[in-house]
Amino acid sequence: MPITPTEKIWMDGELVAWDEANVHLLTHSLHYGSGVFEGIRAYETKKGPSIFRLTDHIARLFRSAKIFTIEIPYTQQQLADACKETVKVNGLPSCYIRPIVYLGYGEMGLNPLLAPVNVAIAVWPWGAYLGEEGLAKGVRMKISSWRRHDPNIIPPAAKGTGQYINSQLAKVEAIKGGYDEAIMLNPQGLVAEATGENLFIVRDDVVLTPPLAAGALVGITRDSVITIARDLGATVHETDLHRTDLYTADEVFVCGTAAEITPVREIDDRTIGSGEPGPLSKKIQEVFYATVKGEVEQYAHWLEHV
DSSP states (O other): OOOOOSSSETTTTTTEEEEGOOTTTTTHHHHOOOEEEEEEEEETTEEEEEETTTTHEEEEEHHHHHHTTTTOOOOOOHHHHHHHHHHHHHHHHSEEEEEEEEETTTTTTTOOTTTTEEEEEEEEEEOOOOOOOHHOEEEEEOOOSSSSOOTTTTTTTSSSSSSHHHHHHHHHHHHHHOEEEEEOTTTTEEEEESSOOOOOOETTEEEEOOOOGTTOOOHHHHHHHHHHHHHHTTTEEOOOHHHHHHTHHHHHHHETTTEEEEEEEEEETOTTTTTOOOOOHHHHHHHHHHHHTTOOGGGGGEEEEE
């Protein structure tokens, strides 16, 4: 999805013009994938732009950095405030927010410990990641031939820049095969997640999702979905899922900051349920979108106003 330039990007404590937000060719992370990042959204509400679960996203950014032994030279509050400042200065009613922590220019080689740590935050308008039609009618997915990486090879609990090569391989395979998105199995052959989304199924009115131990990212939208589903009266279990569980599910949907709540209508050329978004998927989607617009008092604490 093309990026629409905005006015300013926050870089190491300063607001820099979009076209001047550059890094050196020998930036360490460019060569070795040594960085961590977040995907966050701000939504338009009656109180102005509001960032969805900002504090939780920044906390996860710091957890990712800890896993990769990166010392972020700012506090969590400073980066949360910087996100708000960047949204505000660009005058966007709603947008995608990308904080990134990367190892900069000054050291080269596999030892990252002496490289300088830089932090930047960019914001831009961004629509439905898997398409408006996908949100309304569901997307087509396939099981990828590429496996989700083993946690003792690259930790899936961290949102690291370089490790998304794994997801890119699966995404490209799916797109070239005529699908919208891919589902990745872990080294044991169990369902982990999609390339950039957590995955849920509904079977006999019970909501099921792979456990974090299966290789799923600690998704903040995932956590929100679990809360919303339980508050709607649904039973939710984290449990190992085989690919055949997906084929025989009554409903399937994926979720994430970029994808939000997107139903799945087909997996490996097998129609899911009736081939239309299921009733529970639609209800969770409906509550989620009302929540991010500031229309659900029960979840008002998830929104931080700019």
